[in-house]
Amino acid sequence: MNGSAQLLEFDDLSVTYRTGGGDVPAVRGVSLSVAAGEVVGVAGESGCGKSTLAATILRLQPPSAKVTGRVLFEGEDVLTMKWGALRTLRWAGASMVFQGALHSLNPVQRVGAQIAEPIRLHEPGLSDKTIDGRVGELLEQVGLPAVRARAYPHQLSGGQRQRVMIAMALACRPRLIVADEPTTALDVMVQAQVLNVLKDLVSDLDVGLLMISHDLSVLADLCDRIAVMYAGRVIEHGPADKVFTDPLHPYAAALAASFPHIGDLAARYAPSGLPGDPPDPTELPSGCSFHPRCPQRFEDCDRVVPELRGDDTRAAACLLLEAP
Template structure:
């Protein structure tokens, strides 16, 4: 993989609740990150993120918006055809400039990832306990195989599985159990940051709720940072502290999770919110609304604001003028020319 670092402009201003003493860097700070495939296809375009220890950041968007590419970029897990520019500062150290040995040490120990689709991420011919023990042995030179296996059993119990299940093969476990194994593996080396990429994909709603509560509890108990990626805005609003909404490789809205879900300031955020039913309030009387069309092809992005071909409130200028994130009140920012204009009920319903 080619990893180059560009000179960026000033850091994005931090929200008041994220302020820390001068000289004490956040757990993760992403500055102007760009990921381009094949030299011409931009999958991630100038993304800025900030995560503190103990904070839960949600990243939402439709399939094809760049969420998974962003997750893999944070630990340089993308194929060699991807070119990364910008900065990914983990505890103040740039992941993009790390040499291979240092990067190998940071993966799993500094930051770990829970991949979507546990059945495809686990090795089908190895017992799950051995797979959990493997990163422990790789990152701790003093660990013995017996100690690593014991730790694997403890981790399984920590995520709600009996230690004896360490002897099982992936196909002998249910979908929810396999996802718990992936979480146990992510915790194996006590990382400070966990990246969960669609951790509840293909799970029924009961198991999904259990997995989400488990992740929340682990973050609270161990004071780690969490980045949770999903297309489901309702899940992220219920689980995370802050929320970033991505479209066409860029963050188009960010702010406190429940505020973004309840009253998004960007038309795309409103459309995502309107696509899910709300239980227990007057909104539940209205059927969820879909958003016509699809996200644009990264190889052929439209001019101006990339959302304007699908936007129900687009102005003529939106077809030619791109929009950067701007203050949207309080701790919120949105990339929309109408961000200073209060959204009416009709505009929300149309979106």
């Protein structure tokens, strides 16, 4: 989807979880890429496959998952890497900022020691003084004073903990950062601060960033491109501003319309939204998976599966785009 050299490429990726109740298709035929210095967003409601997609980058999916297709990091397939190469990839090649820093940080260990842990693992032989200096630099890079390295997680605010998670993700100087809903638990002011930190890091360090969120407005402000997922598939992708202001797919339009407009009384008293929830992956509807909730559905939608049509710049999977 981008002409420059790619850091990350999903090539027709599908992930199915094997459970006692049967197979659960979480990701279905996703192709997507991220280049150095680029921010790519993945949007969609809970259950649309976003986090499963992210987990495959570091091969964190459970053993019960059946994965087909390829996940290429700098041209090498993560899914077939030997353990030594995969161990090097994690932290040093690509790292992840998880949702909910309070649950991801060790509550009985100072945050400086937690940031230092991957450095000690991937760069053995460094002195304690050198590592402590690196930890202080990382904290300052994300807008925290170096002295906060001595704090425990409970002594930090939500926004500060999230910055610690970002500092930890940067500890081994990765080329790709994966941020899975990193601002969900934060208030809007702190959310804006954390997003600015991420934006500046991409610009200053020339890393790639894959940003996952249910909030299309957040992605529109931060990302270069956005891919919208529904029921495990990418149903629209394109430039962030276009997907937010001029969506092609009715589902992307519904996500964009759910963003509140301050001062708009009509939106206040009649908020936009969609009835129902994304389908159960074990009972996907026939035809277009979105058609039971689509306000623009027509006769063919319940029997024809729309393909992603367009080009590397802009595409959508909707029969409305194929209608004469």
